[in-house]
Amino acid sequence: MKKSEENLEFINVEITYNGKPVLRDLSYNFCKSAVTCILGPSGSGKTTLLRSLSRLNDRIRGFKVRGEVWVAGEEIYFNGVDVYHLRRKVGMIFQSPCIFPASVYENVIFGFKYHHPERKKEYPKIAERYLKEAYLWDEVKDRLHKPAQNLSQGQQQRLSIARTLAVEPEVLLMDEPTASLDPVSSDAIEKLIFSLKEKRTILLATHNIAQARRIADDIIFLYDGSIWEKGKASDFFERPVKEETRIFLEGGGSSPT
Amino acid sequence: MFSFLVPDRRCHADPMFWITVFFAGLVLLVAIIFFSYLIFESMPIWEQGVWAFLTSVEWEPAEDIYGAGAMIYGSFIVTTLALLFALPFALCGAVTASEFLSPRTRLVFKGAMEIMAGAPGVVYGLLGAALLSLWIKDFFGLIDGATLFTAGILLGIMILPTIMTLAEDAIHSVPGEYRDTALSLGLTPLQAFLKAVAPRALPGVIGAVLLGLGRALGETIAVMLVIGGLDIVPSGFDLFSPGQNIPSKLGREAAEAIGSGLHWNALLALGAVLFFGTMLLTGAGSWLLRRNKV
Amino acid sequence: MNRKMRDNILRGIIYLTAFAGMFMMVAVLWEVIQRGWPALSLEFLLQPSSNFGAEGGLLYQTLGTIILMAGAVLIGFPVALGSALFQTEYVRSEQVKTFFRAIIFSLNAVPTILFGLAGYLFFGVYLATGVSWLTGALILAIMILPTIQASIQSAIECLPEKYREVGMALGLTPWALARRVVLPQCWYGAVTGALLGLARAAGETAAIMFTAAAFSGATWPRSFADPVPTLQTHILVLAQDSADAVSQTNAWGAALVLLMIVFILILTSLVVRSRFSMEAQR
Numbered sequence A: 001m002k003k004s005e006e007n008l009e010f011i012n013v014e015i016t017y018n019g020k021p022v023l024r025d026l027s028y029n030f031c032k033s034a035v036t037c038i039l040g041p042s043g044s045g046k047t048t049l050l051r052s053l054s055r056l057n058d059r060i061r062g063f064k065v066r067g068e069v070w071v072a073g074e075e076i077y078f079n080g081v082d083v084y085h086l087r088r089k090v091g092m093i094f095q096s097p098c099i100f101p102a103s104v105y106e107n108v109i110f111g112f113k114y115h116h117p118e119r120k121k122e123y124p125k126i127a128e129r130y131l132k133e134a135y136l137w138d139e140v141k142d143r144l145h146k147p148a149q150n151l152s153q154g155q156q157q158r159l160s161i162a163r164t165l166a167v168e169p170e171v172l173l174m175d176e177p178t179a180s181l182d183p184v185s186s187d188a189i190e191k192l193i194f195s196l197k198e199k200r201t202i203l204l205a206t207h208n209i210a211q212a213r214r215i216a217d218d219i220i221f222l223y224d225g226s227i228w229e230k231g232k233a234s235d236f237f238e239r240p241v242k243e244e245t246r247i248f249l250e251g252g253g254s255s256p257t
Numbered sequence B: 001m002f003s004f005l006v007p008d009r010r011c012h013a014d015p016m017f018w019i020t021v022f023f024a025g026l027v028l029l030v031a032i033i034f035f036s037y038l039i040f041e042s043m044p045i046w047e048q049g050v051w052a053f054l055t056s057v058e059w060e061p062a063e064d065i066y067g068a069g070a071m072i073y074g075s076f077i078v079t080t081l082a083l084l085f086a087l088p089f090a091l092c093g094a095v096t097a098s099e100f101l102s103p104r105t106r107l108v109f110k111g112a113m114e115i116m117a118g119a120p121g122v123v124y125g126l127l128g129a130a131l132l133s134l135w136i137k138d139f140f141g142l143i144d145g146a147t148l149f150t151a152g153i154l155l156g157i158m159i160l161p162t163i164m165t166l167a168e169d170a171i172h173s174v175p176g177e178y179r180d181t182a183l184s185l186g187l188t189p190l191q192a193f194l195k196a197v198a199p200r201a202l203p204g205v206i207g208a209v210l211l212g213l214g215r216a217l218g219e220t221i222a223v224m225l226v227i228g229g230l231d232i233v234p235s236g237f238d239l240f241s242p243g244q245n246i247p248s249k250l251g252r253e254a255a256e257a258i259g260s261g262l263h264w265n266a267l268l269a270l271g272a273v274l275f276f277g278t279m280l281l282t283g284a285g286s287w288l289l290r291r292n293k294v
Numbered sequence C: 001m002n003r004k005m006r007d008n009i010l011r012g013i014i015y016l017t018a019f020a021g022m023f024m025m026v027a028v029l030w031e032v033i034q035r036g037w038p039a040l041s042l043e044f045l046l047q048p049s050s051n052f053g054a055e056g057g058l059l060y061q062t063l064g065t066i067i068l069m070a071g072a073v074l075i076g077f078p079v080a081l082g083s084a085l086f087q088t089e090y091v092r093s094e095q096v097k098t099f100f101r102a103i104i105f106s107l108n109a110v111p112t113i114l115f116g117l118a119g120y121l122f123f124g125v126y127l128a129t130g131v132s133w134l135t136g137a138l139i140l141a142i143m144i145l146p147t148i149q150a151s152i153q154s155a156i157e158c159l160p161e162k163y164r165e166v167g168m169a170l171g172l173t174p175w176a177l178a179r180r181v182v183l184p185q186c187w188y189g190a191v192t193g194a195l196l197g198l199a200r201a202a203g204e205t206a207a208i209m210f211t212a213a214a215f216s217g218a219t220w221p222r223s224f225a226d227p228v229p230t231l232q233t234h235i236l237v238l239a240q241d242s243a244d245a246v247s248q249t250n251a252w253g254a255a256l257v258l259l260m261i262v263f264i265l266i267l268t269s270l271v272v273r274s275r276f277s278m279e280a281q282r
């Protein structure tokens, strides 16, 4: 079975750690060029779901995926898939910004440099282009060659995003990207996400329901190890079908008990 | 079959992967060759009777009679002496550094200890042969200063910084809350240390001591120069008699026995005993140290 | 009041004992410096020895020690680095990691004299390299392997997992990860490991005394099969005959030179470790 080039889909997926299932009966076809928010109480498997899409858990022993995970026309847990190529197409942003101890410039082009060692002349242009795309250029253009660790947390997170954008992913996975930031920086990131979704499929795990309301097109609600409820953002927030979802939304994102 | 490796094809096609496999395999190979050599070459001796070899004190290469008793006794006595000598200084030093020195001074102190801990054995050997054995000879009115006692004291001085710095690590890694709680209850710093910190640091401190002992047990040159080199078990636990320990025996006789015959087998059997001893000490020691950390 | 006094007395005793311990360390240093210093001079350092090492300088001994320790690190370092990277970057099974750790650990526990015995037989007799500097360097390389590897590995294991994950998420292969993410941040572990390895190799006598060292007469090696004189064995020989005053001065001079070499190496490794491990952990 061949899938279309832009397809991002789970078909009957079960994910286990050491035989203990974390996610069951996972079937979902993600909308392209849209923001899909993944909601759910802590421990419901949001991070696991995101990481399974770029096979970041390969190093973890006891992690197993059954079923089919399709990314860009490929079943990615099929033996013989080039994971490194896959990870270029699927970028990941982590909860706390992770900056290498090097200059701002070196950080932006870090991934690009590795994948395109022959395009040395373009590095400065690439750096500028993606720093601009991450709305960071104006703030750092005078200190491109200063240590990136001196940037603020919010700037560091945008720098991580720029670094990921520079390898030109089609899908962007974001695991609570604003959880460790102040409100102003969060706002900046939300705006950025909004502008990014035109060309990329974005999956965003968040605990912040207000944030999901602001930027989500679609919602998946994970609960009790499976997709409990899903739908267009407007429907989801206005008319939640299930009892647990309502309690979760009313509790402001805390666990329904 | 290779499921213990990170799974993926392209990485296994990478030459750098195979280079690291090669080096890791080399390390494995060296270890296997070394340990099997030790076992196989000492076999003829063990076949003659393990207990007899360990307890007999007769070592007569000319008649092919080998007993390790004197060397084992010497190793035991010398290491025990080193421990008894070094312990009070090392522990008090560690307590002082960890609990009563300012962070700056502590760092300098620690650095000095770590540097001293790396001083070559042969320098201690020279000190022992040229100075310590003479002092001991004059002080106790002996005929010769090369005795078990001299070797023990010299080793004690030698492992002092090792034990001190490791024990200090163990004490210092006890979380500050224990100290603060005890202090807030009105205990003096010393009492706080004794009542709240010391019990928690104890396993790590014992680990430090065992590691130091492991080092003392295996030291060759320093001991060789001051122990006297006589394969006897002196009567009445006489410490001021010359003796012999295992490494010193190996160092003295390896050249003449080299390569073949029962004599060489006997030396390697001694070596196996020595390795077993150091392994036991350092194994237990670092297990305790690691347990202390988590 | 009574209690406080007891407290103070106990504290006094602890301080005094600690001080006595420190005093002993200083005394050790002082004896070596005070006795070795008169021997030190430019000629002493730059002249070959004569009269079986009892007179003359230390040129070839110092050279021999440096050749042996440099050779040991040149051989041992790549092996240790490769094997450390294999374990941290490619192995994911905890059991296999534990097994390798146990191997390294037991190699580290081997008394050095045993390396001397086994090494002489294996390299010197079976591989017929004889008593030579190459045999010595090989044996010392095996001896310092655990030191170097442990230093590299502990630095790598201190690297927060998040850096590795970012690299992975950007599509780096394990080797690219090692070269571009792990090593740039953990190089200090490799440097301290190499320095400590050098220091250990420089201070080691038992492992080389019948495999690599010539006691007198030898100069620098002209082939792989030549032995070298070393500071360590030089001191050992001179220490055994303590009657002659001149040879004693030479022995102390050699001890001081050796001690300085070792101390400088360890001190540098301490500085590197404390400076850069802090930087990497930020």
Ligand SMILES: Nc1ncnc2c1ncn2[C@@H]1O[C@H](COP(=O)(O)OP(=O)(O)OP(=O)(O)O)[C@@H](O)[C@H]1O
Pocket: A017, A018, A022, A040, A041, A042, A043, A044, A045, A046, A047, A048, A049, A060
């Ligand atoms: N490496 C692992 N080994 C075993 N179990 C794991 C591992 N990682 C996660 N889990 C388990 O999988 C479940 C889902 O974890 P996950 O991190 O995906 O949740 P999450 O929804 O991201 O939570 P949070 O909102 O707190 O980030 C949890 O029960 C967790 O205990």
Ligand SMILES: [Mg+2]
Pocket: A046, A047, A048, A175
């Ligand atoms: Mg999570």
